[in-house]
Amino acid sequence: MKYLALAATLAMPLGAAYAAGGGDETAPTKPKCEKGFVYDKKTKECVEAESSLDTDTLYQTVRELAYAGRYLDAQDVLAVMPQGDDRTLTYLGFTNRKLGHGEIAMDYYRQALAVNPGNILARSYMAQGFVEQGRVADALAELRAIRAYGGAGTWAEASLKKAIATGHTYNY
Template identity: 40%
Template sequence: MTNRKIILFAAAVLTASMASQAAMAVGDDTSEPPKKTKTTTQCTDGKIWDAEQNRCVEPKKSSLNDDILFDAARELAYAGQYENAIRVLDAMKERQSARVFNYLGYANRKAGRTEVGMQYYKRALQADENYILARSYMGQALVEQGRMEEAKVQLVEIRDRGGENTWAYRALLQSLGGLRRY
């Protein structure tokens, strides 16, 4: 399949997926960016919201479980608080998972450390080669570096792994089209 055909196919899939609105579950890390919570609206200095204590807490000193810490790190990363996101990810017990490596990659890349980010994306894919969000973010980093052919390979990988109706696929497709980068 030629590159032109891949792009045309991808555009058709994007249109179809938007029409059908095949949405991922809210809170799933392959869905759209998270909604803001008190972690980003009230907490400062890298603290995160603890609903049980009804206050902002230090991530390393909290008794919050890894899922809550992960959601907070993801929210912080999307809010542009990359160093705080990394601190929260470092507070997790689950340090060797694809999702943690992926967001360490995202936060480092967005903080200007693209090569560090790329290493984390690779580690995410070593942990789970089907982790399509890591492929999407890696592809977006490749687009930022002008490595369009390599980014297209990641788009095809996402599609071939059943991810063509996902936010991860649409985000990379948009980046390849120059519409928006996440």
């Protein structure tokens, strides 16, 4: 039943515009698969959506769903991904924050950073949560950390700088 729900989630139309990802320079994939299938970049074919897909394919799907504002659907995909992976934890934090669960989100971001302190996307998303809470000093500390981990010039840095300057955070 879990895989059936996942398959239905992955088959729905997704946004094709650029979505932020841990330093990724490319836009999310643009699958055009029938219901119950997802595009597999390795085989360059539509395959049945299931957890046996590689983590990178599932991660790209999560990015697409998050960009499209489909946070609950993204969480369905995240549920079949490795739970200790810092990217999984980052997007669990992001989707929970966008769904209004700020404290749960912060816990996921802290877990992601415990696994990988250099995860600049987790730092950016966490700091955008700080901006939403009015904790600008904490957001600035994360901006410095992003730069210290080599994130100057990345989307993680640029989006956080803009959030600090304007008070508006990103939905992707």
